[in-house]
Structure formats: structure tokens, C-alpha cells
Amino acid sequence: MSSRIFLLALLPLVSVACVDASSNEPPAPGGPPREIVWSALPTDGAPAPRYAHTAVWTGSKMIVWGGDVGGNPTATNTGGIYDPETRAWRATSTTGAPAARFSHTAVWTGSKMIVWGGFGAADLEAAGGIYDPETDTWTPMSTMGQPPPRFAHTAVWTGSKMIVWGGASGANVLGNGGMYDPEADTWTPTNGAGSPPPRRYHGAAWSGKQMLIWGGTNAFDWLNDGVIFDPTGTAQGVWLGAASSDGVPERRERMTLVSTGLSFLVWGGWNGGDNLNTGGLLDAASDEWTATSTEGAPGARADHMSVWAGDHLVAWGGCRETPCTASNVEGDGGQYVPGKDGGTWYPIGAQASLSARYGATIVHAQKAVIVWGGRTDPTTRTNTGAEAPL
Incomplete structure (x- = not known):
């Protein structure tokens, strides 16, 4: 067992009970989750079909933005806002929006959306943007000191x-x-001392205090190592050391990696040969895998x-x-x-x-989950989606 301590936000895990999916009553504690029953989203006013958004x-x-829409150019800088209460879409402004892109990232700050990175019309995009849905306006981000462009x-x-x-x-893995x-x-650049080896298609999860980088590929092999990062340790943050390798899940990319509050959870993905339905939980306090x-x-x-x-x-x-x-x-x-004991799955x-x-894409919409867009086959993009109460 590692002697290193994870300084994580430890949040309680509470199970929820199964109820009739048509009921408006919330699940009661003590049993399995409510059965997922999907209801199709409206397509009237929805953004154009896309994936990698x-x-x-x-x-x-829910705000969806960017992506690969096919055609020429492939990338877009359009998006849409879906309101589950009114079941209606409205378009995001393109005035002042960042350049069109796909395979980028986006985070929600609590009041604004920040988009950064990804492929543009001809190459990687260097600049990102900040979107305020209340005013439907974009603000440019400084590029001074930012990391090199990437996907x-x-x-x-x-x-x-x-x-x-x-x-x-x-071809350069970062x-x-x-x-x-x-x-x-x-x-501010992240600290280079103690950082993980370069990788792409890896996972990152935020515990409330620290970030875990795990898995991915270096373009020559697949990885199953991980390192914890504390952004407050120094001005550039500090890498706290490798996560335990005892009982670690097998190497993979394009998998699930989330924080449960108590643990980091890995599941699914591709190991370079087979797709997987295995995974593991890394306990925050003990640094042990289950x-x-x-x-x-x-x-x-x-x-x-x-x-x-x-x-x-x-x-x-x-x-x-x-593929x-x-x-x-x-x-x-x-x-x-x-x-x-390894947890329980409900189909x-x-x-x-x-x-x-x-x-x-999928979002947790407080009392529901919402799926939207993607590819239904390697040549067909969709602008359909569905939501399900939890």
C-alpha cells in the first residue's frame, strides 16, 4: 500500500431505490437506482447533427457547442441551449465565438462555459473562448502563456x-x-516535475481538491498508470506521486474516469486489441484498487x-x-x-x-440525465437525444 495520502473531498455515497419510472416521486434511499426510461428530446430548433462536440x-x-458536422468545412462554432423545463432549444450566438472546432474540451464555471483546444477548419485551434448564456455573449481568452494547441x-x-x-x-503526444x-x-503552466509520461485519449477527474490523470496511450503502447495533481501545492501546482499499481485495471484508452468523492472510478475502453467491460475503484484514503x-x-x-x-x-x-x-x-x-465487493450493475x-x-455527450441534469448528438454509424451524425429521470 502506498504511504501517500490523497487529500480528497470525501462525499458520502447514497444508494437510491427503484420506483416506477413514470412516477414524479424521487427514489427512496436503500436500494438500486431508478430504472432508466428514455424520452426523446425535441429536434425543432436543435443544433445541426454532429459528433465530437x-x-x-x-x-x-444544457449547452452543446462545436463539433464535427461533416461537409466542408467539417468543424462548426454553432451550438444550442436546451431547457428541460420548457423542452425547447435556442441557438448560441456566433458573434465573437471562437473559431469552429471539434474534439475540444469545455468546462462549466458556475456561470460561464469555457471552450479550448481541438481541431479547426484546417489545423489545431490555438485560442479558446468564454460563453455567458445569460447574455448570449462570448469573451476571448488570453493566449499568452497558454499550452501548445492540442486535441x-x-x-x-x-x-x-x-x-x-x-x-x-x-503525431506528437504531449x-x-x-x-x-x-x-x-x-x-500558468502545470508543474513539469513529477508529471505523468505523455499521453492522449486518457482520462482526468477532479475530486474536489485534486485531479487524477490516468490511462491513455503514448501512440506506441497503452497505459494504466496515474498521477495525482494538486493545483494549490505551488504556483504551478504539484504532482503528488503515482497512484497504486497493485490491483490496477488493465491498460486502456477512451474509457470512463470519474470521481465518486470517495474514489476514482475507471470503466470500459480499448486496450489496443479488445474493448473492455472491466474497471476499478481507486480508494481515496487507502490508495487501493478494487x-x-x-x-x-x-x-x-x-x-x-x-x-x-x-x-x-x-x-x-x-x-x-x-474501430x-x-x-x-x-x-x-x-x-x-x-x-x-465490487459494486452492483443495473441494466x-x-x-x-x-x-x-x-x-x-451526456450530462447529469440534477434529477435526470440527458444524451445528445453523436454518430449512429461511421458516416451518419445525429441531432437527436433523450432524457431520463433519476
Whole structure:
């Protein structure tokens, strides 16, 4: 066992009980999650079909932006805001918006959305932007001191700063990053001392106090190591050392990585040969891994959608083989409740109201989850989606 202590925000895990999905009553404590029953979103006023876009939840609405819309140019700088209360869409302004892009990142600050990185019309995009949905306006971000442009990177919001790390610039895999302070409009490079080896298509999760970087690929091999980053340790943050390798899940990319508050949760992904339906929980206090149960778990997949829904994981869609083909796109999933014995899976069946897809987005909308966009096959993008109460 590692002697290193994770200084994480330890939040209680509370299970929820299964109730009739048509009921408006919230689930009661003590049992499995409510069954997921999808209701299709309206398409009237929705953004154009796309994938490799981003989505954030504002506390009352979902904002989707950017992505690959096909055609020439492929990238877009359009988006839309969906209000679940009115079940209506409205477009985001393009006046002053960042350049069109896909495979970028977006974070929600509590009042604004920050987008950064990704592919543009002809190359990687160097500049990002800040969107205020209340005023429907964009503000440019400083590029002074920012990390080199990239894709296949990660971004987390700490409560005061956005941390971007890793990714790739062409064939060059990156092992650096930066912290952006929107109040000061300034960038600070992340500390290079003790940082993880370069990687792309990895995962990043924020515990409330620290960030874990884990997995991914260096373009030659697949990885299953991880390092914790504390952004407050120095002006450039500090890397606290490697997570335990005892019982660590097998190497992979394009997987789930979320923080439960008590643990970091890894699931699914691609190991360079097979897609996976295995995973692990890294305990915050003990630095020990516990394998996630495979009993009742969804089938192996990568490029799926997943979100931590307060007390359990919702995982859906994706592809059961890599590369994706029209015949292996999934329309089912599962809800995972962590536990000391490996936790418990509850299936999400395929439903006509939400077609199978990959490269979509999913958000936890307080009392619901919302899936939107993506590809239904390697050539077809969609602007459909669905929501389900929790």
C-alpha cells in the first residue's frame, strides 16, 4: 500500500431505490437506482447533427457547442441551449465565438462555459473562448502563456481554474498542460516535475481538491498508470506521486474516469486489441484498487457516454469493437453503484426513443440525465437525444 495520502473531498455515497419510472416521486434511499426510461428530446430548433462536440450542464440548462458536422468545412462554432423545463432549444450566438472546432474540451464555471483546444477548419485551434448564456455573449481568452494547441486532451474545473493536460499535436503526444484563471484571464503552466509520461485519449477527474490523470496511450503502447495533481501545492501546482499499481485495471484508452468523492472510478475502453467491460475503484484514503464487478455489467465498449450522477455511474452507448462499424454500435448501458465487493450493475435496456450511437455527450441534469448528438454509424451524425429521470 502506498504511504501517500490523497487529500480528497470525501462525499458520502447514497444508494437510491427503484420506483416506477413514470412516477414524479424521487427514489427512496436503500436500494438500486431508478430504472432508466428514455424520452426523446425535441429536434425543432436543435443544433445541426454532429459528433465530437461538447456539452455542459449549467444547473438548469444544457449547452452543446462545436463539433464535427461533416461537409466542408467539417468543424462548426454553432451550438444550442436546451431547457428541460420548457423542452425547447435556442441557438448560441456566433458573434465573437471562437473559431469552429471539434474534439475540444469545455468546462462549466458556475456561470460561464469555457471552450479550448481541438481541431479547426484546417489545423489545431490555438485560442479558446468564454460563453455567458445569460447574455448570449462570448469573451476571448488570453493566449499568452497558454499550452501548445492540442486535441485528445482533458480539462477539469477546480472551482476557480480550468486545468488542461496531455493530448496530442499531430503525431506528437504531449505531457504538459496549463491552468487558466478566468478572473485574471491568465495562464500558468502545470508543474513539469513529477508529471505523468505523455499521453492522449486518457482520462482526468477532479475530486474536489485534486485531479487524477490516468490511462491513455503514448501512440506506441497503452497505459494504466496515474498521477495525482494538486493545483494549490505551488504556483504551478504539484504532482503528488503515482497512484497504486497493485490491483490496477488493465491498460486502456477512451474509457470512463470519474470521481465518486470517495474514489476514482475507471470503466470500459480499448486496450489496443479488445474493448473492455472491466474497471476499478481507486480508494481515496487507502490508495487501493478494487475491481468493478462484471456481473450484470454492460458489454465491452469504448467511445461510450458516462457521467457520475451523484451516487452512481450512468454508462450508455459506444462501440463494442474498435474501430466502430455500423454493426457494432450499442444502444444499451448500465447504472453502477459502487461497493466494497465490487459494486452492483443495473441494466439500461435498448429503447426506441434513443437510437444507438457513439461520440455523443451526456450530462447529469440534477434529477435526470440527458444524451445528445453523436454518430449512429461511421458516416451518419445525429441531432437527436433523450432524457431520463433519476
